[in-house]
Amino acid sequence: MNTIVQIAFRNLLQHRRRSLLLGGAVAMVTLLLVMLSALLNGMQATMLRNGTTLSTGHVNVAGFYKITAGTAAPLVTKYEALLQAVKKQTPGLDYVVTRGRGFGKIVSEESSLNSVLTGLDIVHEAGFKEVVQLAHGNLDELARPRTALIFEKQAERLHVKVGDNVTVSSQTFRGVNNTVDVRIVAIGRDLGMLSSFNCFVHHDAIRDLYELDSSTTGAIQVYLKDAEKAAEVAAKLRTDIEKTGLRVMEPQPQPFWRKFDTVKREDWTGQKIDVTTWIDEMAFMRYTLNTLSALIFVLVTVLLVIIVIGVMNTLWMAIRERTREIGALRAIGMQRGRVLWMFVTEVALLALAATATGSLLATGLCLGLNAAKIVVPKAFQMFLMSETLWLVADVPTVARSLAIIAVVTTLGSLLPAWRASRLQPVKAMQTAS
């Protein structure tokens, strides 16, 4: 009813200071929620972009090879046929790469460190070149055999620079210690958690280290045009691969390196294929995001409780001031429901205006901060997976934040509004007089 909206709007205007204070608080909480959600989105986007390029595909066709029951090697043997099948049967395919997988010690003249070893063919890795920003060296050099790319922090620990040789040492899957020497051809800028324990070498260096032939790889990484369809595609590939006669592992939402112990305990030998999604492989990073989400949830809940208390107090005050008006309106025939609606509308209007303002400010602030390319401290880079602050305040995030705060704030008005609607007309008028 227009008049009720009019009364609500004019009452808000009449009590400008009160409306501004409460509206300001609601706008600030909205701003905070949008900013924190944008930070979380930024991390997620970076994780999807960096993580799916550096350590996993959107879908991975990998697996384990067991020479004896008690061993487990992250290998796919005779992968060419499987690669062709994957290329043929993957809906919405963008591109496919193969990666070698291993773990070993990188030893320089002065120091050493343990690292996940990833073997790649740089000529096929278009996405990799976009994500990895070089501090020194040339990424194309990684096309040469026995070459490696490490990251700044690793270079610092190993006291090496581009052109230096390091030794990579590991145990082959037959239990023999082996080493290969590789030349550092590029040093990439740190990319947070992912770059702290990853080192990239020419694919053949991995094969040499583990004494594998060229028909063996670590994983076939599948990149889709729509990463959201990863689970659907993984399920399809699992069925399709099973039909070719290969053994396929039961899906487990874990990265491959957490499956070693389980696989070792299993009583089978030979090859089994494991189809995973990027969400499975990055479960450990999602834990970070979930923890941050939980913290944001707690923070925003506390702030919302404060806002709701503020709304209730303000409304109690307004109702006390307007008791006579409520009594008179009830006396002239206004039903209880409309009295309730009148006060709820007042808070809803304030909440909408305040959340819209907060959302606009937050969006502007996010755009400004992104444009400023603020470099975050190293400790935060680890979690942000990026050197600079990256905030993604997209329409769904802003709309969701706006809706949550507006609805909760409006719900906060229900109890006082309900109490106002239950006032007996005669008592309301007597109280005022």
Added chain:
Amino acid sequence: MTTAFAQTETPIVKLVGVDKDYHLGSVIVPALRDVSLSIAAGEFTVIAGPSGSGKTTLLNLIGCVDVATRGDVVIDGADTRQLKEKALTDLRLRSLGFIFQSFNLVGVLDAFDNVEFPLLLQGKLNKVERRDRVMGLLQQVGIEQYAHHRPGELSGGQRQRVAIARALVTQPRIVLADEPTANLDSKTGTAILELMQELNRRGTTFLFSTHDPRVVSRAGRVIRLVDGQIADLNASAEDVAALAAGAH
């Protein structure tokens, strides 16, 4: 005293054996005792009595904004004891008009909107019909030029005229006025009373609670209340004059 304005003998208000008690903690304070009365449609009736005699309580019961402790209150044919809150509110909207001592207009709405409000609650008329009805009434009470002024921009007399227009806009069968002239100066009070009398001549029933001799002197009938009981259902000219003199 002027002549009675009763048009018919049909009772529009009927109270039988009505008691009203107020509870102040554990103490019960009787406000009305065994009140029985009938008011016919078209009357211009005053409930008179000293302060604390129960005038406002009686008016509240008739106006369905309060409920009797005992007894029957029948308004426009409806036994109010049988009605639920929603139906009582509807009865107030449909059959009753209220004029309050302190006007009780909605401060953020202008005169036009205040008068239009009960029509919006009723939801029966379209926009054009509502505008015509409201403007006609504002003209009738002589403040059509202040239609778009808010109550804060109007004098006491003008506000009371807006309140009268609001009370009449739904064309109620009975208008209840609680001390309508108490906050008005003598000249404005007289003008307001003349306006009400004019409206009464056109068929609207008026019931006042007052001890203002200007109102009492114009009443068609005076019901005298003393200590919560009916002292006289149709007070004589002498009683009324005495009452008026007493009030002075």
